[in-house]
Each structure stands twice: as structure tokens, then as C-alpha cells.
Amino acid sequence: MDDLKIRELVKSLDTTSTGDQEAVWAQLRPLGVDVVPFLADAYGSTRKAKGRVALAFHAIRFARISQAAFELGIRALDDKATLVRYRACCICAYSLRADAIPHLRELLKHSDAKTVEDAAAAIDAIKRKNHHYFIDRSHSGMSFWTVNPEDSAR
Template identity: 85%
Template sequence: MDDLKIRELVKRLDTASVVEQEAAWTLLRPLGAGVVPFLADAYGSTKKAQGRVALIFHAIRFARDSEAAFELGIRALKDKATLVRYRACGVCAYSLRPDAIPHLEELLEHPDAKTAEDAVAAIDAIKRKNHHYFIDRSHSGTSFWTVNPEDSAV
């Protein structure tokens, strides 16, 4: 698939229609980490919050191996939409990269309490080197976040 076609499909993620997003992602998914730079490029011009959520969501699985995915997550921490910021915190948590912590700390006093809570959970996951804690915020050991098949529940 050429770059123009990839850009067209990524642009189709900028919609409130989950059906349209899924149709586009079905064609993009086989590109693996190769799609991430296109997601990152599209972020600034994606108008709908649902579209930005989709861009960040699809970058999460690559946050450990793709610098572009990690940087997209950092960038999206400042998004105006709560759900985009949540997904961005997820990128940071899944990456387990300590260099995300200063960016997450900027959200600790965010006026949206949910965003501050998400930042706390991401920091906790990174510090404890356990991405599951982004979801299992009480450390119960009963909730797991399987992003990639190799993510074990242990």
C-alpha cells in the first residue's frame, strides 16, 4: 500500500462512526508499527475527538517499540478531550518509560479530576514496571490489560 492510500485511510479515522473507523483500521492494521508515523502525522489535523481517540488507541500497542507512538502519546496528553488524554496516559503507562513521568506529572493538577487520576495511574504503572496497574488501580491482581498477545496476566 502506498503512502497516499495510507494517509487516505488514516484520514477516514476522523469520524464519529465506529463502523467507518473499523473499516479503515481493518485495512491499516496489517501495516503494524509502520502505520504509527501516519497516525502521528494525522493527529494535528484530526478535528473530531473520536478520531483523535482512535489515533491514540491504535498507537498504544506500539508504545514500547515505536518512538513515534510514544511521542504521539506525550503530545496527546495536552489534548482538549478527556478520552484522548485517557488514551494518551495509556500510551505512557504501556510504554513503561520513565521519561514519560514528567509529562504525566503536569496533569496531576489538571482541572479534570479524571485526567489527574489517569496520570496518577500511569505514573504508578511506570514506577512499578507493570502496565496492568493502569487498569488495576487498586493492585487487586484480578484485572489485567492485555494490549499485545505476549502481555501475560502474571
């Protein structure tokens, strides 16, 4: 698939239709990590929050291996939509990159309580080097976050 077609498909994620998004992602998924720069490039021009959520969501699995995915997460931390900020925190938490912490700390002052909780959980996961703690916020050891197959409970 050429770059023009990829850009066209990524642009069509900017919709409120979950079915349409799923159909588009079925075509983009085989590209693997190579799709991430296109997701990151589209973020700034994606108008619908649901579209930005999709861009961030599909970048999560690549947060450890793609600088573009990580940078998308950092940019999306400032999004106006709560769910986009949540997905951005997911990217940061899954990346386990300490350089995300200063950006996440900025969200600890956010007016949205959910965003504050998500940022704190992402910081905790990064500091403890355990992405599962983003989901298992009480550290019960009973909840696991499997993003990639190698993430299954240890």
C-alpha cells in the same frame, strides 16, 4: 499499500462513525508498527475528538517499540478531550518509559479529576514497571490489561 493511500485511510479515521473507523482500521492493521508514523502525523490535523481517540488507541500496542507512538502519547496528553487524554495516558503507561513521568506530572494539576486519576495511574504503572497497574489501580492482582498477546497474566 503506498504512503498516499495510507495517509488517505488514516485521514478517514477523523469521523464520528465507529463502523467507518473499524472498516478503515481493518485495512490499516496489517501494516503493524509501520502505520504509527502516519497516525502521529495525522494527530495535529484531526478535528474530531473521536478521530484523535482512534489515533491514540491504535498507537497503544506499539508504545514500547515505536518512538512515534510514544511521542503521539505525549502530544495527546494536552488534548482538550478527556477520552483522548485517557488514551494518551494509556500509551504512556504501556510504554513503561520513565521519560513520560514529567509530562504526566503536569496532568496532576489538571481541572478534570478523571485526567488526574489517569495520570497518577500511569505514573504508578511506570514506576512499578507493571502496565497492568494502569487498570488494576488497587494492585489487587485480579485485573489485567492485555494489549499484546505477551501481556497475559503472569
